[in-house]
Amino acid sequence: MSAAPPPPGSLARRATLIDVARRAGVSPATVSNAINGRRYVEAGTRLRIEAVISELGYIPNLRARGLRTGKANTIALFSSMPAAVSSGPAKLGFMMEVAMTAALAALEKKLALILVPPQSLGVEDLKMDGALVIEPCVDDPYLSGLRRRGVPVVSIGRPPDTEAVMPFVDLQSAQTAALLLAHLSASGARDIALFIGDTGRSAYQDTEQDYLRYAAQHGIVPRVYRLNEIDGEQAGFQAALALRRDAPQVDGVLILVDTFAAGAVRAFTQSGVSIPEEMRIATRYDGIRARETWPGLTAVNLHLDEVARLAHRSTFFVDVRSDTSATLLEPGRGIGYQRLYPPGARR
Template sequence: MTQSTPDRPRRITIHDVARAAGVSLTTVSHALNDRGVLDPATRARVKRVAAELGYRPSVRAQRLQSGRANCIALLSSMPFAVAGGTSRLGFMMEVAAIAAEAAMGRGLGVVLVPPLEGAGGLLDTLDIDGAIVIEPIAGDPHIARLRERGVSIVSIGREPLTDTPVPCVDLQSYETARLLLAHLHGHGRRRIGLMIGAAPRQSYVETERAYREFTQALGLPCHVVKAAEEHGEAAGAEACAQLLAKMPGMDALCAPVDAFAVGAMAHLQALGKRVPADVLVVTRYDGIRARSAQPPLTAVNLHLERVASLAVELLFAHLSGERGRTVITGPKPELVVRASSIPGA
C-alpha cells in the first residue's frame, strides 16, 4: 500500500470504498466496472461513495484485469529528413495529430515511436495493444517485430511486395501519380522526368508503374531516378542532376517526395533554369514544405485527416475482434495547383 506523507496523502483503495459502503470487495469491483448482477441502488451507492472518497482505479490493476493497455503506437521507417521538415510539421506529424484525436475518442492513447535505428529496444518493451505503421517498406522491420509480439497492426499505405500484407488504408498512389502526370502533360510538357525514393515502398512502386505506363502509352521518353530518403533535399538535388544528364531537355519533373522536389528546384535554379518557365515541378504531399517552397509547389491533397481516422477505425475494429475488413480505400486525391506548374507564373 502506498504510504502517506505530509506532501502525499494515502491513496484511496478499493478496500476503503468497500468499508465505507458496507459491501464486499467483489460488489465494489462489479459496481465500478459495470459487471455482475447488482441492485441498481447498490451500484449507484458504491459509485457515489467512491466519488466522495476520491477513489481512482489503479492503472496497473486495470491492465492486469483486462489484458489491455488502451494505447497504440504510431511509427514509420521513413527517415525524418523526409517524414518531417524544417518546421517539424511533416507528413508523419500531421498523421500523428489526427490519429491521436481519433484514438482518444475511442479511449486509446497514442505513442510515437522513432525508426528502429533510433529506438533501441523500445518497440519490444512498449506496452501497446496495436500499431499504425505509416507507409511501410517491403519486409518492414517494425512490422516483423510487432508480428512477433502478436500486436494488431494496420498500415497507412499497403505493405509492398507481399501476398499477405497487414490490414491497410490504401493511399491510392497510382491514381495520385496519374493525376500529377496528366497535369504536366496537359500543359504541353513532353519530356517529364520521375524522381522517387530508393526504398521499396508501395507509393514508389505504384508511382513508377503509373509513370512507365503513362509515358509508354503516349510515346514519351521515360527516365526514372531513385534517391536516398535519408539525404532529404540534398538527395533531390543530386537526383535532379542525374535526370538532366539523361534528359538534358527535361521540361517537367514529377517528384512525389516533397523534400526531393525542393532539392531539385534548388538545383535547377542554381543552373539558371526557371521554375516554372523552363521546368514544371510537382510533388505529392501538400504540406508546409510544399506551400513554403519558392515557387510554391503544386501538390496533392491526400485528405490525411480522413486517412488517419480510417486507420484508427480499422485498427480499433481489429482490436475489438472484428477482423473481416482488411483494406479500406482512402479518399480520392485532389490536385492543388500552385505556381511551380503554371507556365508563365
C-alpha cells in the same frame, strides 16, 4: 460528507477503487464498469460514482489494470521513413497529421497513442494493444517485429510485401500519380521524369508503374531516378543536377517525396531554370515542406484525417490469429491538386 484530512505530518493516502465503492454504496465491480464502460451502469449510479471519484480524487491505476486484463490500453504509431525526410523543415508533417486524428480517436476509446520516433526504437519492449504503421518499406523492421509479437497491425498504405497479410488503408497511389502526371501535361510539360525513393514502398512501386504506362502512351523516354531516403533534400538536389546534365530537354518532374522536391527546386533555381515556365514540378503530399517551398509546388490533399480514422478504427477489428486475407480500405474521397504559394506571395 467529505473525506477526513490526513494526520499532520503524514502523506495523504491515495484513494482506491474500494474507497470509491464504499463511499458510493456500490460494489467495486460496478465502479470498474462505470470507469471502463464495459458493462451497463444505470445513469444515476454512474453520476454518483463520478461525483465520488471527483470528491476523493481517485485516479485509476492503469498499470494494475493492465496486469489484470493483459492490455496496455495503448496504440502505437510507427514510421520507418528516415529523419532526413520526415524531420527538420518537414516537421514530421505526414506522421503528425495522422497522429492528430488517431490521438482523438484513441481518447474517445480511453486509449493512449504512442508516437514512436522514426527509425529509433525496436518493438520488443513496447507495450501496446495495436499498431499503425505508416507506409512500410520492403522488409520493414517495425512490421516484421510487430508480426513476430502477434500485435494487431493496420498499415497506412499497402504493404509492399505481397506475402504480408494484414488490413491496410489504400492511399490510392496509382490514382494520385495519374492525376499529377495529367496535371504536368496540362501545364505544358512534354518530357517528364520521375524521382522516387529506393526502399520499395508501395507508393513508389505504384507510381513507377503508372509513370511507365504514361511514358509508353506518350512516346517519351522513361527516366526514373531512385533516390536514397537517408540523403533527404540533398538527394533531390543531386538528382535534379544529374537530370539537367543527362536530359536538358526534360521540362517536368514528378517528385513523390516533398523533401526531394524541395532539394530539386533549389538545384533548378541555382542552375537558372525558371519554375514553372521552364520546369514544372509536382509532388504528392501537400504538407509543410510543399507549402513553404518557393516557387510553388503542385501537391495533393491525401485526406490523412480520414485515412487515420479508418486505420485506427480498423485496429479494433483485427485478429491476427484468424486473419487470412487483406482488407482493402479506401478513404472514399476524390483527390485534387492545388497550387500552393507562401503566405503573402502574389497569386
